[in-house]
Amino acid sequence: MAFRLPSQMPRRICASKSSSFGLSQLSSRARGLATVVPPVTQDATGSKGPTAMVFMNMGGPQTTDQVGDFLSRLFSDGDLIPLGRLQSYIGPLLSKRRTPKIQKQYSDIGGGSPIRKWSEYQNEEMCKILDKISPETAPHKPYVAFRYANPLTEHMYQQLLDDGFGKGRGGRAVAFTQYPQYSCSTTGSSLNELWKWRHRLESKHNGGEGAINWSVIDRWPVHHGLVEAFAQHIEAKLAEYPEERRKDVVLLFSAHSLPMSVVNRGDPYPAEVAATVYAVMQRLKFSNPYRLCWQSQVGPSAWLGPQTSDTVENFIKKGQKDLVLIPIAFTSDHIETLYELDLEVIGESGHADTVKRAESLNGSPVFIEALADIAKNHLASGESCSPQMGLRCPACTSERCAVTKEFFAGKQAQSYPGDKVLAQ
Numbered sequence: 185m186a187f188r189l190p191s192q193m194p195r196r197i198c199a200s201k202s203s204s205f206g207l208s209q210l211s212s213r214a215r216g217l218a219t220v221v222p223p224v225t226q227d228a229t230g231s232k233g234p235t236a237m238v239f240m241n242m243g244g245p246q247t248t249d250q251v252g253d254f255l256s257r258l259f260s261d262g263d264l265i266p267l268g269r270l271q272s273y274i275g276p277l278l279s280k281r282r283t284p285k286i287q288k289q290y291s292d293i294g295g296g297s298p299i300r301k302w303s304e305y306q307n308e309e310m311c312k313i314l315d316k317i318s319p320e321t322a323p324h325k326p327y328v329a330f331r332y333a334n335p336l337t338e339h340m341y342q343q344l345l346d347d348g349f350g351k352g353r354g355g356r357a358v359a360f361t362q363y364p365q366y367s368c369s370t371t372g373s374s375l376n377e378l379w380k381w382r383h384r385l386e387s388k389h390n391g392g393e394g395a396i397n398w399s400v401i402d403r404w405p406v407h408h409g410l411v412e413a414f415a416q417h418i419e420a421k422l423a424e425y426p427e428e429r430r431k432d433v434v435l436l437f438s439a440h441s442l443p444m445s446v447v448n449r450g451d452p453y454p455a456e457v458a459a460t461v462y463a464v465m466q467r468l469k470f471s472n473p474y475r476l477c478w479q480s481q482v483g484p485s486a487w488l489g490p491q492t493s494d495t496v497e498n499f500i501k502k503g504q505k506d507l508v509l510i511p512i513a514f515t516s517d518h519i520e521t522l523y524e525l526d527l528e529v530i531g532e533s534g535h536a537d538t539v540k541r542a543e544s545l546n547g548s549p550v551f552i553e554a555l556a557d558i559a560k561n562h563l564a565s566g567e568s569c570s571p572q573m574g575l576r577c578p579a580c581t582s583e584r585c586a587v588t589k590e591f592f593a594g595k596q597a598q599s600y601p602g603d604k605v606l607a608q
């Protein structure tokens with residue numbers, strides 16, 4: 185398939201076009217583009233809202249009873265774990281085998297993942313700030329769309345339609361990824377899922393067009409507010425060490441790893457994670473020595489290293505026992521922080537008094553202000569997504585990625601591939 189360079193793509197949302205033309209006056213190509221144009225009708229206060237702010241993330245089981253369903257959806261996701269045509273057979277087998285182990289881990293961290301609680305809180309608080317700093321797009325309504333747990337993407341989409349965002353000329357919705365760094369296995373998968381449900385619930389019944397005007401915040405790895413929030417949590421943790429040892433504490437940034445097959449496909453995530461780390465270190469004026477390591481690898485294939493657990497072990501063997509772990513690719517707590525880092529890596533290090541972890545961003549007001557700033561800038565920019573969104577990984581062969589990226593990068597898929605591609 186011919187690929188158009190991002191610079192050639194009509195990424196910019198052009199409000200004046202849709203205000204001076206009726207939709208029927210636009211060419212079919214431009215009608216496609218109109219799916220990412222925000223509605224321009226203003227109320228008496230000058231607001232173009234309401235605007236739906238949709239937080240996308242993977243989600244997690246809220247109780248141990250939900251672990252089976254969570255893993256079953258996760259292992260069925262060909263964007264995360266590609267098993268080809270055997271996906272629907274092998275996926276459930278793998279998830280079933282893994283369920284008891286993971287149930288035990290969730291049980292050990294209090295019975296479930298706190299990701300839903302934090303996502304709903306962060307979004308509600310962000311929307312309150314946005315109503316003040318972006319009155320022209322108010323009111324902002326918070327929605328959460330998880331990939332593998334409730335509220336699932338399809339439930340969120342149905343809720344948007346029930347709330348009237350699909351009526352008439354449609355309302356504006358922003359898909360805001362809660363992964364600061366873009367990976368095709370995380371944000372890419374969530375966007376593919378969003379595109380699928382848009383097709384099934386909206387555009388399939390409407391000649392390929394949906395009324396909801398979507399735009400995407402697809403990555404924000406070096407936003408100054410994100411960097412500031414991380415830096416403050418690191419400084420708070422460093423302050424717990426005696427002053428004479430503080431500057432020699434090693435900062436260990438830890439991110440979820442990727443299989444090497446995904447890295448070699450050209451996934452943007454490793455570079456974006458490294459960018460966040462460097463920006464945080466710049467903000468800290470390189471006060472301490474640091475390394476980036478990678479955690480949570482699953483299965484026997486090769487994954488990006490060094491592994492966080494090995495790194496801690498090796499530093500301790502070398503006599504470096506003052507270590508601060510910083511989860512740099514998650515914005516709230518879940519088993520990777522509460523179980524793997526706290527209970528396994530730190531708990532089993534034999535030095536739980538000197539190996540510590542920086543708090544996750546969770547309810548940090550600085551972080552929530554950052555989310556609002558990112559959203560405000562996006563809403564004001566007229567961009568439907570970042571310039572990076574249109575570019576597929578050099579070794580990508582997924583038709584799902586092709587149609588999703590074409591749609592969200594501002595050029596709606598000309599011919600709808602329909603359920604064949606969606607079922608891939």
Ligand SMILES: C=CC1=C(C)c2cc3[nH]c(cc4nc(cc5[nH]c(cc1n2)c(C)c5CCC(=O)O)C(CCC(=O)O)=C4C)c(C)c3C=C
Binds near residue numbers: 519
């Ligand atoms: C930036 C975050 C994440 C990336 C990148 C990522 C890639 C990735 N993950 C798997 C497989 C699994 N991940 C699992 C849990 C899990 N993963 C992330 C984040 C990223 N994953 C989080 C936050 C969680 C925990 C959710 C929670 O507790 O709320 C699991 C399930 C747990 C387990 O069985 O160990 C699997 C499996 C792959 C294969 C992958 C890259 C391709």
Ligand code: FES
Binds near residue numbers: 372575576580581585
């Ligand atoms: S895997 Fe990266 S664009 Fe398809």
Ligand SMILES: [Fe+2]
Binds near residue numbers: 440480
């Ligand atoms: Fe994962």
